[in-house]
Amino acid sequence: MKIAIAQLNPTIGDIFGNSNLILEAAKKAEVEGANLLLTPELSLIGYPPRDLLIDPSFIAAAGAQLQQLAQALPPKLAVIVGTAVPNANAVQLGGKSLFNSAVLLQNGAVKKVFHKRLLPTYDVFDEDRYFEPGENSNYFSIGEAKIGVTICEDLWNNEEFWGKRSYAGDPVSDLAKLGVDLVVNLSASPYCAGKRGVRSAMLQHSVIRCGIPIIYANQIGGNDDIIFDGSSFAVNRKSDLIQVLASFETDFAVLEYDAAKQDLVGSNQQNAAGIEAAPLSFYPAEGDAEIWAALVLGVRDYVRKCGFSKVVLGLSGGIDSALVATIASCAIGPENVLGVLMPSPYSSDHSVNDALELARNLGVAIELLPIGDLMKTYDRTLANLFVNTPFGIAEENIQSRIRGNLLMAISNKFGHLLLSTGNKSEMAVGYCTLYGDMNGGLAVISDVPKTRVYSLCRWLNYGSENIKNQAELGKEIIPVNIISKAPSAELKPGQIDQDSLPDYDVLDDILQRSIENHESAQQIIAAGHDEAVVKRVVKLVRQAEFKRRQAAPGLKISDRAFGTGWRMPIAKVSSY
Numbered sequence: 001m002k003i004a005i006a007q008l009n010p011t012i013g014d015i016f017g018n019s020n021l022i023l024e025a026a027k028k029a030e031v032e033g034a035n036l037l038l039t040p041e042l043s044l045i046g047y048p049p050r051d052l053l054i055d056p057s058f059i060a061a062a063g064a065q066l067q068q069l070a071q072a073l074p075p076k077l078a079v080i081v082g083t084a085v086p087n088a089n090a091v092q093l094g095g096k097s098l099f100n101s102a103v104l105l106q107n108g109a110v111k112k113v114f115h116k117r118l119l120p121t122y123d124v125f126d127e128d129r130y131f132e133p134g135e136n137s138n139y140f141s142i143g144e145a146k147i148g149v150t151i152c153e154d155l156w157n158n159e160e161f162w163g164k165r166s167y168a169g170d171p172v173s174d175l176a177k178l179g180v181d182l183v184v185n186l187s188a189s190p191y192c193a194g195k196r197g198v199r200s201a202m203l204q205h206s207v208i209r210c211g212i213p214i215i216y217a218n219q220i221g222g223n224d225d226i227i228f229d230g231s232s233f234a235v236n237r238k239s240d241l242i243q244v245l246a247s248f249e250t251d252f253a254v255l256e257y258d259a260a261k262q263d264l265v266g267s268n269q270q271n272a273a274g275i276e277a278a279p280l281s282f283y284p285a286e287g288d289a290e291i292w293a294a295l296v297l298g299v300r301d302y303v304r305k306c307g308f309s310k311v312v313l314g315l316s317g318g319i320d321s322a323l324v325a326t327i328a329s330c331a332i333g334p335e336n337v338l339g340v341l342m343p344s345p346y347s348s349d350h351s352v353n354d355a356l357e358l359a360r361n362l363g364v365a366i367e368l369l370p371i372g373d374l375m376k377t378y379d380r381t382l383a384n385l386f387v388n389t390p391f392g393i394a395e396e397n398i399q400s401r402i403r404g405n406l407l408m409a410i411s412n413k414f415g416h417l418l419l420s421t422g423n424k425s426e427m428a429v430g431y432c433t434l435y436g437d438m439n440g441g442l443a444v445i446s447d448v449p450k451t452r453v454y455s456l457c458r459w460l461n462y463g464s465e466n467i468k469n470q471a472e473l474g475k476e477i478i479p480v481n482i483i484s485k486a487p488s489a490e491l492k493p494g495q496i497d498q499d500s501l502p503d504y505d506v507l508d509d510i511l512q513r514s515i516e517n518h519e520s521a522q523q524i525i526a527a528g529h530d531e532a533v534v535k536r537v538v539k540l541v542r543q544a545e546f547k548r549r550q551a552a553p554g555l556k557i558s559d560r561a562f563g564t565g566w567r568m569p570i571a572k573v574s575s576y
């Protein structure tokens with residue numbers, strides 16, 4: 001039996017377009033002689049559909065499209081499609097009105113419907129809000145093979161792997177007890193750094209625990225703040241990784257289920273000469289390369305799926321805007337990126353020169369809009385009101401707001417999406433100006449700590465193979481001075497970030513411990529950090545909640561981002 005995996009990039013709500021993606025994959029699977037095609041979780045409607053699910057017309061449209069798709073598919077091929085299915089018992093028996101389901105289509109009709117049993121309701125997930133959990137173990141047969149069907153979270157309640165149990169049920173071991181030969185999984189599993197390794201280790205562990213090979217089919221693509229990496233894979237009965245699909249790209253693969261051996265055989269398990277290949281791993285490798293690919297996909301898909309073709313951003317000659325401009329150039333092409341240089345009387349000469357050099361290296365267009373005259377007009381207008389007050393944060397922020405205003409004017413005039421450039425360290429402690437540099441439609445690096453911003457830029461200059469490199473350019477992409485100079489907001493003469501903040505390696509370690517590892521201030525101090533610094537940082541993070549709530553959606557690359565999975569109250573006591 002041959003099983004195909006379609007690692008698709010569905011667009012949320014584009015039921016017709018997604019249906020066509022599935023149909024195309026099915027035609028390819030048929031040509032390659034597949035018996036079964038797997039598609040990702042909710043592949044017909046896109047994941048996460050959020051409150052589109054409470055629109056009855058949306059559910060009706062998905063139901064109608066599912067029927068049409070069933071009729072259009074190659075009749076002999078069994079295809080598993082993910083969609084939301086009405087819960088017929090909801091009215092009489094209560095419960096949520098929908099199931100998150102995997103629908104088996106064959107011979108022009110719906111053959112079976114399987115419901116997701118474990119509904120994630122943590123971090124970015126909100127499935128309890130919409131779905132009723134399925135109660136039954138899900139399986140069907142093709143020929144002699146009995147195939148267990150699971151949907152994403154159904155695989156994640158592996159108590160021995162995690163050391164804890166989150167739910168009452170364990171669909172994989174239930175399927176094992178029913179004697180299935182194979183488990184397939186339809187996923188929409190969001191990316192965060194290092195997650196590919198965690199997924200494969202967890203499923204290899206599940207195979208050992210339950211003794212059944214597993215095929216894992218994940219979606220790829222950016223949907224608002226969430227990036228899906230794909231990285232679908234298969235694990236055989238010996239728990240070897242025998243098939244790995246691309247990360248951050250659409251992909252398609254066909255595997256063989258060998259009924260005699262009762263095991264899976266991957267198509268990239270052997271090289272052309274039939275010799276056993278080296279152990280498979282995910283590409284690009286973990287670290288900067290992986291995060292870079294995620295951010296590029298996140299920008300590309302946000303721009304495309306929101307209907308933009310060009311972006312604009314402020315280019316200060318600093319490292320954050322340099323990184324964002326480079327990501328955008330790679331995502332949508334340098335010809336679609338406009339960098340705006342807006343020097344003030346406080347800007348250093350090198351800020352303009354560094355920004356110009358970066359723009360030349362990337363090949364992006366620039367506009368130079370000095371803001372000195374606008375600053376004077378603001379000063380004159382506010383002079384009577386601000387008389388006898390010292391120059392302070394209000395005046396500093398006016399510069400940022402002038403720039404934010406000019407950028408939004410350009411966005412309005414030419415239809416460019418404004419990218420904001422704040423990194424995670426700044427967003428954490430509120431080192432950014434509301435209605436100033438926080439202006440923008442997409443916060444590209446707001447989940448990237450400043451120390452990672454540096455390592456990504458070094459990697460771009462010295463480690464990357466797949467973008468324009470030094471050899472072609474004759475030198476580094478990011479001008480060396482942008483990396484080596486002290487970060488500065490340049491909002492007053494001689495200002496540097498470290499006048500107000502601890503060194504970024506100290507700040508980022510405290511933030512990582514507090515935000516991602518949930519360590520208390522006492523634990524962070526016990527780990528060796530200065531007490532006063534820790535208390536100040538923790539307090540700044542709490543106080544900046546109101547800013548983060550007004551920030552543009554930011555691409556999630558960590559376990560805990562300031563996005564849809566971060567739900568903090570704003571008006572609260574200062575101790576939390």
Ligand SMILES: NC(=O)c1ccc[n+]([C@@H]2O[C@H](COP(=O)([O-])OP(=O)(O)OC[C@H]3O[C@@H](n4cnc5c(N)ncnc54)[C@H](O)[C@@H]3O)[C@@H](O)[C@H]2O)c1
Pocket residue numbers: 393396397400430431432433434436437489491546570
């Ligand atoms: N703009 C930049 O480019 C940039 C870059 C780096 C650092 N910075 C730094 O960032 C800081 C920005 O200054 P800021 O934070 O005082 O200015 P801000 O205008 O961004 O935020 C302060 C304002 O937020 C409002 N506010 C306060 N608490 C609130 C709440 N709970 N709910 C709603 N609104 C609330 C108040 O109106 C207050 O005036 C400065 O220290 C600046 O040097 C700016």
Ligand SMILES: Nc1ncnc2c1ncn2[C@@H]1O[C@H](COP(=O)(O)O)[C@@H](O)[C@H]1O
Pocket residue numbers: 313314315316318320321340341342343344347351403421422437488489490
């Ligand atoms: N001089 C500048 N020209 C264009 N854009 C600028 C300039 N200074 C700041 N910006 C924009 O604002 C953000 C934040 O600046 P910080 O240097 O971190 O304060 C920067 O990334 C630019 O997009």
Ligand SMILES: N[C@@H](CCC(=O)O)C(=O)O
Pocket residue numbers: 041120151152153154156187188189190
């Ligand atoms: N824990 C799963 C949940 C995904 C889902 O069920 O959609 C993940 O992060 O991949």
Ligand SMILES: O=P(O)(O)OP(=O)(O)O
Pocket residue numbers: 316317318319320321322421486487488489
């Ligand atoms: O935001 P930028 O680009 O100005 O970077 P930095 O804050 O390091 O100056």
